[in-house]
Amino acid sequence: MRTSDELSEAEFRSLHRHLRAVAPGASTPRGSLDTITEEQVLAAVAEVRSGRTISLAAPVEIRTEPDDADPAEHRLTAPPDGKPAPSGLDFARDRFAMNVHGDVDSHLDALCHVIYDGTLHGGIPATDALSPDGSSALSVELARDGIVGRGVLLDIPRLYGLSWLEPGANVTCDDLIAAEARQGIRVRRGDIVLVRVGHRRRREELGPWDVARARAGLHPTALEFLASRQVAVLGSDGNNDTAPSTVQGVAFPVHVLAVHAMGMHLLDYLRFEDLAPICAREGRWTFLCVIAPLRLPEATGSPVNPLAIL
Template identity: 85%
Template structure:
């Protein structure tokens, strides 16, 4: 697959202004989530045929790896001495802590997560909205009622006859269109668009690597496809952003375009290795998708276990 051009910062800023000006989520309280109507939820429910559910999350990692220097922490806190009482009632209890925005665990980015030129989505000054106590606006609380809609999986390696895209590869708008054509569907307004690059399969077969230095993801210009289709949520089994960055002088350009310009909640580091074979076997790549972040009123994101219901 040919490599798309690297963008200059000036070219990126021009793209940013263009997408921000046409964003369906621009100026809305919940960003692009407001593109999911009650009618669309009911239509998504009709996608269910077998009632089978598939998790789109990876198991939470608790061991340090090359892509996870700050793994989640989990420990049993009771029984205190590790031995339950011999008689009567006792309880096993545990404690869990994590870096929500790690490079390995499945999570949702809230609209307050990305700061660009000192502002959050909608031009809100970051200094006014963020404090050590959390975010006063645009937090994950905007999704407290869950995100329910039609999920669409575009399998990019499958288009190219590959198991995965190699780290550093960029998914283009042409790749997304080609996946649509091959899979016989069209991404539409209010969809939950999920893009498989094969990150998880590569990690599971070859082992972890330094993904901050090299990973497959979307090229910034692919966000024109996303904006044109007016999707509600964007997710990937990688970080969504390619590493190294495809924009000189701008880190995480896809995060800036998706969250800051378009008002999209992002799903990072999902896992599609159970879902993709089912979709291929059944010849259908859309399904009811349910995402339920934790009620963390001032948080910039949340661990998630999205479900595809087929």
């Protein structure tokens, strides 16, 4: 775990080129989702022992907070004034609106979400794909059939005897490898890797803060671990990226490397505070993971409620 170790722009671009050369999803339209085979899904089903299901999403926030200037909106649209008819049939109806890529609510980043040097994943010119109506390429529709596979939780604060990592801390390759060893598991091809930094627990115990200025996340070089293990999806209880950024001139280097270079869907701002204690108590850190984004054909992401099935 580090609190600095910056990369220059030249070093970052070199890492970007390296990951594009070695990551299994770097040159395919569906990206690293192709690392999950039908055989691996069947093997992941065998992880289920009790049939217990646990949500990995946080409740959607509807109040303005220091980390959420544009919260979701939810209102009852019927019956009028919330007063149902005194007799006969009536319906309660509501409307929901959301900034998908905010800093609080759990969501999936599609492969069209990150634009770097004017291009999307695979070198697609962003100007050709994006319009006011959405993205004609690499949208969340790529995951329309769901993402199902073996989930692996790597609990980094637990590795250091902490409840959470303080904002600004960086999770390194060495941290991920050490968590594997401590937890008695090994990340393998097609896994859905979930990295706990304790962001949610800190927020719940100390209250919201301006996470755009300071948050724990992965160091960009940690993506080499994910590429070498041929991981399908990366998720975290934070943004995956550290703030402040460790790369000069690039605010979200992990997003650029994962989505743009490696073709890897990201899960941001999940919640592991129900799952992690069970994993620790039972000494098992793998499970069937089911992710079902909304079918939004030209969207850059989707709210999501991933499930761990133990």
